[in-house]
Amino acid sequence: MGQTARNVEAVQQSAKAAIDAMTKAGADQAEAWASTSVMTELYYEGGKISMVRTVHQESMSLKAIQKQRMGKARITGLDPVVIKKTARDTLDSAKTAPEDPAEGVAEKVENGEVYTGPQTPDLDAMYTQMENLVKEVKQRYPKVVLDGFGVQHTATSQHYASTLGASLTETAGVYEASSMLMARDGEKVSSFSGFDVAYPDPAKALLEMDTVERNMREIEEQIETKPVDGSFTGELLVSPRCLGNILWSPHANFLSDSAHIMGTSLWKDKLGQQVADSRLNWRADPYDPSIVTGERITADGYPSKTLVIIEKGVLKNFALSRYGAAKTGQKRSGNTAMDFVVDPGTSALADMIKSMKRGLIMHRFSGAEPGPNGDMTGVAKNSYYVAKGKVAFPVDETMISLNVTDLFKSIVAISAEVERGGYSSLPWVLFKDVVISGK
Amino acid sequence: MLEDHLSQYVKQYGFPGYTELRAQQNTLRRVNLLNGNLVANESNRTGGFSARVVQKGSYGFASSTDYSADMDGLHRVVQAAATNANFLDSRLKRGRKDFEPVNPFTRKDGLEEDLPVPPASLIAYISELEAYIVERYPKLLSRGVMLNCLDMEKLLYTSDGVVSHSFTPRSILKVSLTAQDKDGSPVDLYQTYGGYGNFNHVFDDPQDYFAAVDALYEEVMHKAEGVWPEPGEQQVILHPDLAGILAHEAVGHTVEADFVQSGSVGGPNLNKRVASDLVTMIDYAHHIGDALAPVPVFVDDEGMPGQDVTLIENGILKAFMHNKETAENMEHAPMGNARAFAFSDEPLIRMRNTGILPGTSKLEEMIASVKNGYYFIKSGNGQADSTGEFMFSVNAGYRIKDGKLAQPIKETTISGVAFEVLKTVEMVSDDNEWTCSGMCGKKQPIPVGMGGPAMKVRINVGGR
Numbered sequence: 001m002g003q004t005a006r007n008v009e010a011v012q013q014s015a016k017a018a019i020d021a022m023t024k025a026g027a028d029q030a031e032a033w034a035s036t037s038v039m040t041e042l043y044y045e046g047g048k049i050s051m052v053r054t055v056h057q058e059s060m061s062l063k064a065i066q067k068q069r070m071g072k073a074r075i076t077g078l079d080p081v082v083i084k085k086t087a088r089d090t091l092d093s094a095k096t097a098p099e100d101p102a103e104g105v106a107e108k109v110e111n112g113e114v115y116t117g118p119q120t121p122d123l124d125a126m127y128t129q130m131e132n133l134v135k136e137v138k139q140r141y142p143k144v145v146l147d148g149f150g151v152q153h154t155a156t157s158q159h160y161a162s163t164l165g166a167s168l169t170e171t172a173g174v175y176e177a178s179s180m181l182m183a184r185d186g187e188k189v190s191s192f193s194g195f196d197v198a199y200p201d202p203a204k205a206l207l208e209m210d211t212v213e214r215n216m217r218e219i220e221e222q223i224e225t226k227p228v229d230g231s232f233t234g235e236l237l238v239s240p241r242c243l244g245n246i247l248w249s250p251h252a253n254f255l256s257d258s259a260h261i262m263g264t265s266l267w268k269d270k271l272g273q274q275v276a277d278s279r280l281n282w283r284a285d286p287y288d289p290s291i292v293t294g295e296r297i298t299a300d301g302y303p304s305k306t307l308v309i310i311e312k313g314v315l316k317n318f319a320l321s322r323y324g325a326a327k328t329g330q331k332r333s334g335n336t337a338m339d340f341v342v343d344p345g346t347s348a349l350a351d352m353i354k355s356m357k358r359g360l361i362m363h364r365f366s367g368a369e370p371g372p373n374g375d376m377t378g379v380a381k382n383s384y385y386v387a388k389g390k391v392a393f394p395v396d397e398t399m400i401s402l403n404v405t406d407l408f409k410s411i412v413a414i415s416a417e418v419e420r421g422g423y424s425s426l427p428w429v430l431f432k433d434v435v436i437s438g439k
Numbered sequence: 440m441l442e443d444h445l446s447q448y449v450k451q452y453g454f455p456g457y458t459e460l461r462a463q464q465n466t467l468r469r470v471n472l473l474n475g476n477l478v479a480n481e482s483n484r485t486g487g488f489s490a491r492v493v494q495k496g497s498y499g500f501a502s503s504t505d506y507s508a509d510m511d512g513l514h515r516v517v518q519a520a521a522t523n524a525n526f527l528d529s530r531l532k533r534g535r536k537d538f539e540p541v542n543p544f545t546r547k548d549g550l551e552e553d554l555p556v557p558p559a560s561l562i563a564y565i566s567e568l569e570a571y572i573v574e575r576y577p578k579l580l581s582r583g584v585m586l587n588c589l590d591m592e593k594l595l596y597t598s599d600g601v602v603s604h605s606f607t608p609r610s611i612l613k614v615s616l617t618a619q620d621k622d623g624s625p626v627d628l629y630q631t632y633g634g635y636g637n638f639n640h641v642f643d644d645p646q647d648y649f650a651a652v653d654a655l656y657e658e659v660m661h662k663a664e665g666v667w668p669e670p671g672e673q674q675v676i677l678h679p680d681l682a683g684i685l686a687h688e689a690v691g692h693t694v695e696a697d698f699v700q701s702g703s704v705g706g707p708n709l710n711k712r713v714a715s716d717l718v719t720m721i722d723y724a725h726h727i728g729d730a731l732a733p734v735p736v737f738v739d740d741e742g743m744p745g746q747d748v749t750l751i752e753n754g755i756l757k758a759f760m761h762n763k764e765t766a767e768n769m770e771h772a773p774m775g776n777a778r779a780f781a782f783s784d785e786p787l788i789r790m791r792n793t794g795i796l797p798g799t800s801k802l803e804e805m806i807a808s809v810k811n812g813y814y815f816i817k818s819g820n821g822q823a824d825s826t827g828e829f830m831f832s833v834n835a836g837y838r839i840k841d842g843k844l845a846q847p848i849k850e851t852t853i854s855g856v857a858f859e860v861l862k863t864v865e866m867v868s869d870d871n872e873w874t875c876s877g878m879c880g881k882k883q884p885i886p887v888g889m890g891g892p893a894m895k896v897r898i899n900v901g902g903r
Contacts, residue, residue, distance in 0.1 A: 366830050
């Protein structure tokens with residue numbers, strides 16, 4: 001039996017043992033996640049490849065419900081003795097909790113096993129990939145400094161089981177690379193930028209992957225910066241990576257369990273209504289071919305399904321788990337993950353920039369975590385001032401202030417160009433009516 | 440409590456050169472009531488064993504969740520680390536000599552705080568607070584009461600002969616309230632309480648926090664009437680709560696030596712003026728005066744004794760924070776800043792308890808000295824940058840008009856270039872407040888302490 005098969009057997013047996021132990025201890029319903037993984041990492045810092053790291057991890061997560069009272073525990077290791085003790089402790093914890101009729105576990109929908117990606121790391125290929133990027137950066141982008149640059153491979157086997165018959169196994173392998181970047185010229189230094197990409201094959205050069213080459217080229221331009229003059233209302237062209245960060249805000253504050261349980265979601269009564277420009281199509285799609293790390297089992301134990309969030313600007317679904325749906329009387333969503341896909345538009349990026357009267361191209365947003373009212377205020381990082389259709393200069397100490405609900409209705413154009421880094425597939429989006437202020 | 444299997448391991452197998460062996464267990468107990476619904480009732484225990492080997496300047500690290508009396512199992516992890524180091528050394532042939540050895544010592548710290556915390560007591564505590572909020576303030580849109588108790592236990596054996604067994608508990612209560620403004624939009628505010636210590640030592644009676652909840656309610660209702668601040672550079676009084684995050688984000692990260700080596704703005708400014716002479720900033724190891732620091736570090740995860748680092752003294756940048764390698768590169772002394780969050784993490788250069796020393800002014804006179812500006816009282820997240828430009832969020836504050844507090848403001852973000860903002864410090868209050876409720880993110884999360892007095896500065900304010 002190969003290692004992968006042994007891992008699958010181990011997690012399936014451990015989850016079953018946990019379910020049996022919780023049931024024996026008195027649980028009316030129970031669920032268990034068991035997982036085993038190996039992460040292999042090469043790390044570059046201080047101007048050198050400095051470390052090789054191997055992390056073996058086994059973990060279990062248990063949930064028990066007795067008389068509608070819930071207890072949860074998470075442990076490392078798959079030791080049968082520890083599992084039994086933890087099962088009893090989880091029941092004891094449940095007994096002290098208040099009753100909640102919405103509590104439960106995943107029912108059987110469609111059981112199965114899914115396998116994605118390479119299970120064994122090729123450390124030599126990873127080393128070559130890292131070494132090549134370091135060499136190419138030194139030759140082509142001599143001012144760029146790589147900091148905290150990591151190339152890693154993770155192989156995971158995980159299994160979910162519940163007393164309602166759910167039984168789902170996922171075995172996945174993936175390569176990922178990430179780095180902070182800055183550019184240095186004597187004592188002058190740029191703001192930091194970065195890249196993170198996921199991919200199935202370490203033979204591919206990192207500079208050929210979406211966002212990596214563009215980041216290297218642009219960061220060298222960003223050593224000499226200045227703030228914009230004064231304060232004005234203008235246009236904001238958001239890069240794909242930055243768009244992904246912005247989308248986190250409505251996901252957390254308008255779509256998620258907590259937003260609906262608390263009653264603070266500004267979209268709670270907007271299902272089926274226009275909440276964005278009709279050109280916006282946004283979904284959480286773990287099966288998009290460009291998404292390497294797509295979720296296959298939801299966090300609450302269901303096979304992940306594609307979730308259409310906004311279609312032609314109309315709000316189609318919230319992102320509710322089984323508990324959130326039961327709590328609020330709504331439909332459980334296909335998934336609650338952030339495998340975001342926004343469909344491309346029809347505008348060429350170059351034309352979008354030429355159309356800008358006065359505004360910013362924003363690559364990174366550094367600001368307050370947006371609140372439930374959708375307000376966002378923060379600093380535009382790695383960004384450029386644009387005036388009369390031309391990129392004028394990279395900026396510093398320049399802030400933006402907007403509201404996400406207004407932003408979605410203020411789309412001017414969506415690019416035909418898309419960036420796919422293995423985690424998402426996103427275009428450039430040009431918005432209007434954003435407050436931009438310098439010193 | 441972690442059992443010491445490493446003593447037997449070292450006797451049996453010794454060390455394959457420069458080596459750090461670490462058994463670690465993080466225990467997180469979290470209960471969370473959201474509008475009366477118990478959305479979290481969990482106990483998470485993550486633990487295991489790791490080895491880090493350094494071979495002629497190349498690092499090899501390996502870890503496993505399997506930590507037990509199985510000496511062969513422990514040895515496989517150590518061998519994996521040595522193999523990883525050799526993989527790199529055979530390719531890079533750096534030829535660096537081992538770190539200067541440290542005199543052997545043994546320490547145990549905080550073990551008396553390892554006491555059971557029954558889940559029922561956590562749930563009862565937040566339930567009483569939740570009931571108080573519901574009864575007193577029934578018109579709130581929503582409320583959240585959460586207890587988060589994180590214990591970090593580490594057992595370290597190094598090839599230098601350092602043995603350290605430490606237990607560092609942190610118990611944090613978070614109360615969040617959401618009201619509505621005149622347009623019906625949600626307006627939220629939260630506050631954290633607590634700090635170092637076992638839950639039973641930090642929290643006694645929920646009624647001790649009723650007055651704090653009343654104060655938070657008043658602040659969120661003020662915020663619901665808030666106006667946008669004027670964008671641009673403003674004269675600002677920062678509450679002590681914000682001084683700590685200023686020290687951490689504005690300065691702290693730029694003087695972590697790994698960031699300095701990569702080119703942060705801290706590097707060229709050593710021994711130069713970076714702040715007004717009212718500013719002295721220290722990264723404390725384990726005590727602030729006679730009081731235990733919020734995140735005491737007596738021995739770091741490279742086996743270095745924790746010592747204070749005076750980062751800025753009367754406005755002059757004096758030091759960086761190091762691990763053994765960067766200290767050697769720059770011919771400084773390592774002072775115990777190398778820390779790892781989980782057993783599977785390698786030590787990184789981290790801040791510990793970073794703060795600005797109090798001055799001599801009174802807060803009231805500082806506010807009175809501002810003709811037109813702001814008093815910011817609560818912060819959220821923050822971020823640093825290699826250029827020294829920092830930002831952090833402000834969740835509550837007031838306009839100051841002619842030396843008096845005026846309208847409350849909505850949340851905003853403030854930013855600036857650290858060494859320029861610190862040169863504008865005109866007044867520093869004589870009080871001091873510390874917190875450790877946050878986590879610093881830098882490849883790994885980790886608890887940190889932050890603190891300071893109130894400060895009068897000029898800073899960029901986001902607004903409309």
